[in-house]
Amino acid sequence: MKVLVPVKRVVDSNIKPLVKSDNSGVETDGLKMSMNPFDETAVEEAVRLKEQNIVSEIVAVSIGEAKCQDTLRTAMAMGAYRSILITSDELLEPLSIAKILQKIVEKEQPNLVLMGKQASDDDTNATGQILAGLLGWSQGTFVSKLELTSDKARVHREIDEGVQILDLTLPAVITTDLRLNEPRFASLPNIMKARKKPIETIALSDMDIKTTTRLEMLSVKEASTSREGIILNSVEELVEKLQNEAKVI
Amino acid sequence: MSESAREKMEFDVLIVGGGPSGLSAAIRLKQLAPSAQICLIEKASEIGAHIVSGAVLEPTALKELFSDWNSRGAPLETPVKKERIMYLLNDRKSIQIPIIDWMMPNMVNEGNYIISLGDFCRWLASEAEALGVEIYPGFAGSDLIIEDNQVMGVLIGDMGLDKDGKPGSNFTPGMELRAKYTIFSEGCRGSLSKKLISHYNLRKKSDPQTYGIGIKELWEIPSDLHFPGYMQHSFGWPLDDNTYGGSWLYHFGKNLVSFGFVLGLDYANPWLSPFGETQRVKMHPALKKHFKGGRRIAYGARALSEGGFQSIPKLSFPGGVLVGDAAGFLNMPKIKGTHTAMKSGMVAAEAIAEALNSAQIEPVNYQKRMQQSWVWEELYSVRNIRPSFAKFGAKLATVYTGIDSMLRGKVPWTFHHRQGDNTKLDPADMSQPVCYPKPDNKLTFDRESSVYLANIDHRDDQPIHLKLKNEAIWKTVNWDVFKSPESRYCPAAVYEVVNADVEPTLQINSQNCVHCKTCDIKDPTQNINWETPEGGSGPNYPGGM
Ligand SMILES: Cc1cc2nc3c(=O)[nH]c(=O)nc-3n(C[C@H](O)[C@H](O)[C@H](O)COP(=O)(O)OP(=O)(O)OC[C@H]3O[C@@H](n4cnc5c(N)ncnc54)[C@H](O)[C@@H]3O)c2cc1C
Numbered sequence: 118m119k120v121l122v123p124v125k126r127v128v129d130s131n132i133k134p135l136v137k138s139d140n141s142g143v144e145t146d147g148l149k150m151s152m153n154p155f156d157e158t159a160v161e162e163a164v165r166l167k168e169q170n171i172v173s174e175i176v177a178v179s180i181g182e183a184k185c186q187d188t189l190r191t192a193m194a195m196g197a198y199r200s201i202l203i204t205s206d207e208l209l210e211p212l213s214i215a216k217i218l219q220k221i222v223e224k225e226q227p228n229l230v231l232m233g234k235q236a237s238d239d240d241t242n243a244t245g246q247i248l249a250g251l252l253g254w255s256q257g258t259f260v261s262k263l264e265l266t267s268d269k270a271r272v273h274r275e276i277d278e279g280v281q282i283l284d285l286t287l288p289a290v291i292t293t294d295l296r297l298n299e300p301r302f303a304s305l306p307n308i309m310k311a312r313k314k315p316i317e318t319i320a321l322s323d324m325d326i327k328t329t330t331r332l333e334m335l336s337v338k339e340a341s342t343s344r345e346g347i348i349l350n351s352v353e354e355l356v357e358k359l360q361n362e363a364k365v366i
Numbered sequence: 367m368s369e370s371a372r373e374k375m376e377f378d379v380l381i382v383g384g385g386p387s388g389l390s391a392a393i394r395l396k397q398l399a400p401s402a403q404i405c406l407i408e409k410a411s412e413i414g415a416h417i418v419s420g421a422v423l424e425p426t427a428l429k430e431l432f433s434d435w436n437s438r439g440a441p442l443e444t445p446v447k448k449e450r451i452m453y454l455l456n457d458r459k460s461i462q463i464p465i466i467d468w469m470m471p472n473m474v475n476e477g478n479y480i481i482s483l484g485d486f487c488r489w490l491a492s493e494a495e496a497l498g499v500e501i502y503p504g505f506a507g508s509d510l511i512i513e514d515n516q517v518m519g520v521l522i523g524d525m526g527l528d529k530d531g532k533p534g535s536n537f538t539p540g541m542e543l544r545a546k547y548t549i550f551s552e553g554c555r556g557s558l559s560k561k562l563i564s565h566y567n568l569r570k571k572s573d574p575q576t577y578g579i580g581i582k583e584l585w586e587i588p589s590d591l592h593f594p595g596y597m598q599h600s601f602g603w604p605l606d607d608n609t610y611g612g613s614w615l616y617h618f619g620k621n622l623v624s625f626g627f628v629l630g631l632d633y634a635n636p637w638l639s640p641f642g643e644t645q646r647v648k649m650h651p652a653l654k655k656h657f658k659g660g661r662r663i664a665y666g667a668r669a670l671s672e673g674g675f676q677s678i679p680k681l682s683f684p685g686g687v688l689v690g691d692a693a694g695f696l697n698m699p700k701i702k703g704t705h706t707a708m709k710s711g712m713v714a715a716e717a718i719a720e721a722l723n724s725a726q727i728e729p730v731n732y733q734k735r736m737q738q739s740w741v742w743e744e745l746y747s748v749r750n751i752r753p754s755f756a757k758f759g760a761k762l763a764t765v766y767t768g769i770d771s772m773l774r775g776k777v778p779w780t781f782h783h784r785q786g787d788n789t790k791l792d793p794a795d796m797s798q799p800v801c802y803p804k805p806d807n808k809l810t811f812d813r814e815s816s817v818y819l820a821n822i823d824h825r826d827d828q829p830i831h832l833k834l835k836n837e838a839i840w841k842t843v844n845w846d847v848f849k850s851p852e853s854r855y856c857p858a859a860v861y862e863v864v865n866a867d868v869e870p871t872l873q874i875n876s877q878n879c880v881h882c883k884t885c886d887i888k889d890p891t892q893n894i895n896w897e898t899p900e901g902g903s904g905p906n907y908p909g910g911m
């Protein structure tokens with residue numbers, strides 16, 4: 118079985134990015150970039166399935182500037198066999214990304230697309246669903262457990278009420294929750310090998326896809342920091358403060 | 367995991383540490399021996415992510431490394447335009463010290479550049495990779511491989527161990543990286559360099575190393591108050607005459623200000639907090655105006671080697687060499703070590719390229735070549751300046767510095783560093799407690815909110831990388847005599863005393879550690895041992911830092 122794993126290059130989740138001084142977006146210049154942690158979970162799951170001989174080939178795909186190569190190398194160091202990079206400097210919306218992935222699916226003919234349920238930078242949580250719609254495939258989203266056979270996938274979905282268990286017929290798009298697994302560390306020899314694995318590069322402009330922008334970013338603001346708490350010594354003090362300072366009682 | 371089951375990889379040369387010295391060594395080696403297999407490992411998650419420096423770069427070594435550095439896009443965007451040295455008399459007044467070229471050649475910065483050393487290292491790394499050097503960030507050299515008294519390489523530590531040191535679900539065993547020669551470029555107080563110095567007794571003929579701690583903040587300020595190329599240093603207030611230190615403040619890049627404070631780790635008062643002094647000095651009118659309307663965007667700290675010429679250890683041993691700040695090539699009066707670090711890496715590369723052909727076990731020519739290089743002459747000429755501060759106090763030492771500098775250090779005496787910085791603390795009850803102003807969260811801050819800006823990543827359940835060799839000593843010495851100086855000198859609030867009134871105990875918040883190495887240096891009985899945590903752990907200093 119062949120699996121396609123889309124991976125996104127995002128600001129590393131340990132970095133606290135700052136809002137640009139003109140509020141037009143987030144400053145990403147010079148920040149450490151990494152693979153979206155949700156996608157890392159997807160790669161790990163694909164590699165585990167390969168280790169269990171259920172999956173035979175893993176292809177990673179990334180869309181964005183040339184530097185996304187680094188993200189693909191990470192995926193290959195973890196165990197993906199080869200990669201495809203679609204280069205573009207545009208800021209692409211989920212619909213455009215899904216259209217691009219649709220084209221890649223048509224070309225590569227995988228049985229399964231395994232991808233993060235969202236990206237840790239914009240948190241839109243839409244691409245997997247749109248892709249399944251465009252392809253007319255089954256979809257299993259927010260998956261925290263996956264059992265795969267040659268024609269069927271049983272997925273456990275994390276939902277508000279608890280866990281929902283679904284059986285999907287393949288081909289399918291499955292989006293992963295962080296609870297699915299704990300991604301491995303790429304070992305040094307595997308990183309070394311990954312540097313020699315092939316990356317096929319395609320320019321988005323050569324793909325005949327309309328990437329109309331439908332959303333406009335108005336402004337980005339820093340989340341308001343919560344006010345500092347104080348510890349009081351008695352109930353009397355609390356009542357006093359509520360009456361005289363907060364003036365609520 | 368048993369030794370023999372570990373995976374092994376072999377190279378011609380292994381370089382431990384991706385700072386300016388290691389990267390320059392890598393580049394020079396590839397220039398001289400293009401077919402040599404060269405591997406460089408770096409404990410940070412990416413090159414530059416653990417680098418803290420001023421930084422004013424003297425481009426001498428860079429010009430020797432790449433005569434065409436300019437067209438290669440080296441990130442040297444801000445030439446020094448104007449400089450000031452101030453002596454702060456008290457919390458309000460200051461006097462400007464005139465900079466007289468012929469009298470104080472060390473203080474003149476014409477022709478130098480204000481840079482982000484992290485960004486400069488990222489650029490050096492891209493040049494090294496283009497030449498075919500294999501660079502692996504995210505891997506820390508955790509131990510030495512010594513066989514028949516020869517260094518054969520280093521071990522990179524296991525990943526994915528839990529708190530008790532047992533393999534977790536994503537455990538990845540460490541491995542052996544072996545090489546004909548290993549270059550140790552770990553910077554100031556390298557954890558493996560420390561072991562080497564003791565194993566081969568490399569300090570037999572030199573003074574102990576002495577250190578300083580540098581705490582840095584990166585600010586972004588309004589463009590109308592930004593003067594790229596302006597640099598100022600201050601000394602005096604808030605330190606007393608017997609404590610060595612001062613601030614720097616450099617305008618560079620796009621609306622950036624690099625500000626920081628260096629404090630000599632030979633300070634005596636255990637109540638002193640380098641972090642507190644860093645915050646306080648910003649309140650002086652001579653500094654304060656530079657932060658107006660700005661915001662602090664990054665924070666970090668790092669120790670630096672201050673011992674200079676007298677403290678340079680023997681530089682080679684069977685199987686390898688020490689370069690850069692790991693050997694201690696910093697020029698303290700200039701507060702510059704990048705050019706000497708680069709040069710030492712290059713000279714080591716030249717000696718090793720020779721040795722590769724001759725199958726020599728110890729690259730002994732490195733020492734000789736260093737002694738003939740401009741680094742030696744430069745460090746020799748300023749050898750008495752830093753120790754004069756310890757000897758005479760700041761005011762008299764300033765006068766001495768003027769005279770010594772005029773004579774270019776050609777005096778018949780050499781002041782020595784007798785003891786390590788760890789021996790210099792006075793007992794707490796004989797010292798004056800220091801009271802630091804409360805942070806206003808605009809100009810001055812607390813340590814917690816500062817560490818937040820270091821973007822630290824230490825996976826929570828990994829074994830603790832800061833260990834007390836003897837737990838009991840903490841109570842009898844650190845607490846009873848010095849009242850826990852580590853809880854004040856650590857710039858990241860790693861050490862915390864809990865239950866101080868009843869049963870004082872030390873809590874080590876190792877996940878906050880910014881890898882500055884101060885505790886490894888200053889702990890009174892050297893009871894704290896800093897080891898490399900899992901590769902990729904620690905701060906993630908952003909571009910511009
Ligand atoms: C606050 C401060 C201000 C300074 N200002 C200036 C200035 O203005 N101008 C100037 O020229 N110099 C300045 N210096 C000095 C200069 O930064 C150093 O001399 C220089 O960085 C030394 O280079 P290095 O390569 O020897 O070590 P470092 O730059 O310290 O690099 C060592 C690298 O090795 C890595 N490493 C360490 N141990 C291991 C291990 N076991 N395994 C893997 N990797 C490891 C570290 O993470 C680090 O990236 C300043 C230093 C400080 C601290």
Ligand code: SF4
Pocket residue numbers: 832855856857858859860861878879880881882883884885886896
């Ligand atoms: S624990 Fe030690 S090395 Fe880490 S930040 Fe504190 S003083 Fe520096």
